[in-house]
Amino acid sequence: MDDKNIVSLYVARDQNAIAESDKKYGAFCHSISMNIVNNRQDAEECVNDTWLGAWNSIPPHLPASLRTYLAKLTRRISINKWKASRRAKRNPDLIIAFSELEDCIPAPEDTDEVVLCELIDRFLSTEDTTDRLLFIGRYWYNRAVGDMAAYYGLTTNAVSGRLKRMRQRLHKFLEKEGYGL
DSSP: OOHHHHHHHHHTTOTHHHHHHHHHHHHHHHHHHHHHHOOHHHHHHHHHHHHHHHHHHTTTOOOSOHHHHHHHHHHHHHHHHHHHHTTTSOOHHHHHHHHHHTTTSOOGGGSOHHHHHHHHHHHHHTSOHHHHHHHHHHHTSOOOHHHHHHHHTOOHHHHHHHHHHHHHHHHHHHHHTTOOO
8 A cells, every 4th residue: 555545544544544554664663663772572662652653643744755754753752762761771872873973963952953954964965875875874773883884785994984974074064054063
């Protein structure tokens, strides 16, 4: 079933919307959540909360891209789950990924998130495809550097170096746009 039909099911308050969402995007959302919470049960809970979040927010919100909308819900729910449980059990990969960006992205209270997202989108549009995919894979999907290196046929050092140079370019780009640290 295509995304427009699934969104129509949500709008019509048809419970098949959840089943169709799960059938089409369940594995995708589970992968996003697992990369963040690193626990199968917590990931399942986050994905179930994603379906509830979609049910409660469609309508009034009508997403242009259901895949992106569900990914965003899953990611936000999973990060909140991770934050709630981080005192008891830490996910060092997530801490490392977030700390890598600390030197180039201003603190949330100092920025307009929408403007910052638009600037990052503009920056990424200037990067080559592989670098853009590495950046998104690392900082949006929280993929491990080693996994991305294997997937793209690169060494882990090459991926780490590319990400470091991208963070430096992003930092300069944001400073030029008035978002310096």
